Amino acid sequence: MKSAVGLGIRCVLAISALATSCASQSAASGASSAQSMPTKAAVRESPSNATSSTSTTTAEAPSKVTPLLTFAGPFATPESVLYDALRDRYLVSNINGNPTAADNNGYISVLSPNGMVIDARWIHGGKSGVALDAPKGLAISGDTLFVSDITKVRMFDISTGAPKGDITIAGSTFLNDVAADSAGRVFVTDSGLTADFKPSGSDAVWMIEQGKPKSIAKSPTLSGPNGIAVDGSSLIVATFRSHDIFRLTLDGQRTDTSAVPTGGLDGLIVANGHVYVSSWEGQAILKGTIGGTFTPVITRIEAPADIGFDSKRNRLLVPRFNANSIEIYHAM
Ligand SMILES: [Ca+2]
Numbered sequence: 001m002k003s004a005v006g007l008g009i010r011c012v013l014a015i016s017a018l019a020t021s022c023a024s025q026s027a028a029s030g031a032s033s034a035q036s037m038p039t040k041a042a043v044r045e046s047p048s049n050a051t052s053s054t055s056t057t058t059a060e061a062p063s064k065v066t067p068l069l070t071f072a073g074p075f076a077t078p079e080s081v082l083y084d085a086l087r088d089r090y091l092v093s094n095i096n097g098n099p100t101a102a103d104n105n106g107y108i109s110v111l112s113p114n115g116m117v118i119d120a121r122w123i124h125g126g127k128s129g130v131a132l133d134a135p136k137g138l139a140i141s142g143d144t145l146f147v148s149d150i151t152k153v154r155m156f157d158i159s160t161g162a163p164k165g166d167i168t169i170a171g172s173t174f175l176n177d178v179a180a181d182s183a184g185r186v187f188v189t190d191s192g193l194t195a196d197f198k199p200s201g202s203d204a205v206w207m208i209e210q211g212k213p214k215s216i217a218k219s220p221t222l223s224g225p226n227g228i229a230v231d232g233s234s235l236i237v238a239t240f241r242s243h244d245i246f247r248l249t250l251d252g253q254r255t256d257t258s259a260v261p262t263g264g265l266d267g268l269i270v271a272n273g274h275v276y277v278s279s280w281e282g283q284a285i286l287k288g289t290i291g292g293t294f295t296p297v298i299t300r301i302e303a304p305a306d307i308g309f310d311s312k313r314n315r316l317l318v319p320r321f322n323a324n325s326i327e328i329y330h331a332m
């Protein structure tokens with residue numbers, strides 16, 4: 001990724017990217033027009049999910065896929081989309097500004113799968129006793145929403161959005177994705193970046209069990225762990241400083257490494273017997289198996305951050321980090 005600077009635009013490091021990219025600071029003001037009342041106006045619906053007939057420039061790249069839905073308007077540097085299956089809704093984390101700034105303006109949006117913005121700022125830093133700076137990964141365990149936020153994992157009531165405290169991850173610098181297993185354990189990656197977006201050396205995967213964090217893997221050789229998902233009794237981790245995606249056992253052993261064709265890996269999900277991972281370098285969503293090969297299934301999607309999966313509708317949920325939009329695709 002190349003850096004790009006323009007007048008009136010403040011550059012931030014795309015947390016998930018290999019280098020800098022720019023997020024329009026007007027996004028936050030644009031978001032202010034979003035209301036708590038459901039609105040359909042922010043959604044563009046596509047007539048179908050048919051692929052275009054335009055041929056692509058490379059033999060292996062598929063044709064551009066049209067999103068089923070595009071949400072736009074209330075987002076500011078959206079990092080992650082999570083499907084809340086029990087309540088059949090989409091949750092979006094909005095960093096709103098610099099990914100390492102403790103500015104207490106981050107927020108969580110609630111969307112409905114049929115294209116409504118239910119609540120643009122359901123949980124909002126600085127409001128109703130909420131502290132939230134630069135929210136990134138999201139996971140639900142029991143009645144709690146876990147949100148990574150620079151050096152803390154914050155907890156909120158999944159029904160009301162009320163704050164339930166936070167857990168400081170000692171020595172962390174850039175907490176990124178979060179996942180939970182069926183035993184109530186919560187896992188969080190530290191991508192190991194300083195406030196100047198230089199490697200900090202704190203690269204790690206942490207496990208929180210009964211409120212107590214401990215690192216299960218900690219080394220710069222983790223290459224900036226970003227996306228994380230639970231798969232059976234182990235984890236799958238995507239890196240953004242290398243092309244690697246690998247399995248990680250809970251005692252910290254790495255196995256089944258796959259080299260993804262394009263790097264800058266961000267979110268990953270396990271679905272339909274496959275792994276889907278987003279790539280900033282490839283501007284793509286790739287599909288494959290751990291230890292096997294990965295091939296792109298959605299392309300020409302700039303800055304795809306931490307993806308989610310709607311298991312009820314077989315949909316990929318893609319936050320466009322720089323475009324301040326959320327795109328919904330049929331999961332192929
Ligand atoms: Ca912020």
Ligand SMILES: [Ca+2]
Pocket residue numbers: 016079136176177226227266267305306
């Ligand atoms: Ca991420």
